Amino acid sequence: QLVESGGGLVQPGGSLRLSCAAYGFTFSSQSMTWVRQAPGKGPEWVSYVSGSSTSISYADSVKGRFTISRDNAKNSLYLQMNSLRAEDTAVYYCVSRRSGWYDFDIWGQGTMVIVSS
Amino acid sequence: EIVLTQSPGTLSVSPGERATLSCRASQSVDSKYLAWYQQKPGQAPRVLIYAASSRATGIPDRFSGSGSGTDFTLTINRLEPEDFAVYYCQQYGNSKWTFGQGTKVEIK
Numbered sequence: 001q002l003v004e005s006g007g008g009l010v011q012p013g014g015s016l017r018l019s020c021a022a023y024g025f026t027f028s029s030q031s032m033t034w035v036r037q038a039p040g041k042g043p044e045w046v047s048y049v050s051g052s053s054t055s056i057s058y059a060d061s062v063k064g065r066f067t068i069s070r071d072n073a074k075n076s077l078y079l080q081m082n083s084l085r086a087e088d089t090a091v092y093y094c095v096s097r098r099s100g101w102y103d104f105d106i107w108g109q110g111t112m113v114i115v116s117s
Numbered sequence: 118e119i120v121l122t123q124s125p126g127t128l129s130v131s132p133g134e135r136a137t138l139s140c141r142a143s144q145s146v147d148s149k150y151l152a153w154y155q156q157k158p159g160q161a162p163r164v165l166i167y168a169a170s171s172r173a174t175g176i177p178d179r180f181s182g183s184g185s186g187t188d189f190t191l192t193i194n195r196l197e198p199e200d201f202a203v204y205y206c207q208q209y210g211n212s213k214w215t216f217g218q219g220t221k222v223e224i225k
Contacts, residue, residue, distance in 0.1 A: 045214035057212040102209040103152035103167035
């Protein structure tokens with residue numbers, strides 16, 4: 001199970017840190033991602049981190065503004081979001097990548113981020 | 118970036134009938150990198166098919182995936198009421214993932 005927190009209303013240019021707590025599986029061996037979905041739109045992959053944090057990648061739309069990290073001792077995943085824009089408004093999902101494959105098998109319930117003045 | 122185009126945008130089908138959804142990639146995709154998801158209102162997406170044709174755990178066998186290269190298909194046989202939802206294809210390439218824009222399967 002994955003449980004996100006940290007969403008809310010933030011002004012353009014502001015920052016927010018999302019957290020995701022993992023339960024019921026060996027978190028340290030799972031690659032993790034953040035996926036977002038703007039209202040009425042399809043999902044958009046945001047960022048990826050491998051189990052040991054040795055591999056990290058970002059979508060072009062957030063590169064340089066967002067930072068993904070994890071703390072395996074706390075079974076937690078994070079997304080630091082800076083310089084937020086209106087187009088970052090979305091539900092943000094914490095998602096695990098299926099071990100050995102390339103799909104996303106466990107999704108959290110999502111946390112809403114609204115960027116507005 | 119590989120762009121996935123899904124068709125049709127909306128598919129009207131009667132319960133018990135078959136639905137065929139298409140996902141076309143702008144360049145060739147390795148089959149092991151192609152997945153299908155189902156999303157119902159207010160819920161997170163749920164993976165149905167991974168590696169183009171492998172059903173995820175707990176997914177009924179009326180769902181099947183096929184295809185290769187740039188053309189992939191999700192087939193839903195004998196549509197049940199709970200199958201009416203939005204379906205997305207997804208691919209992985211160059212350390213990034215992209216989703217299609219979705220196909221809504223609605224009750225006819």
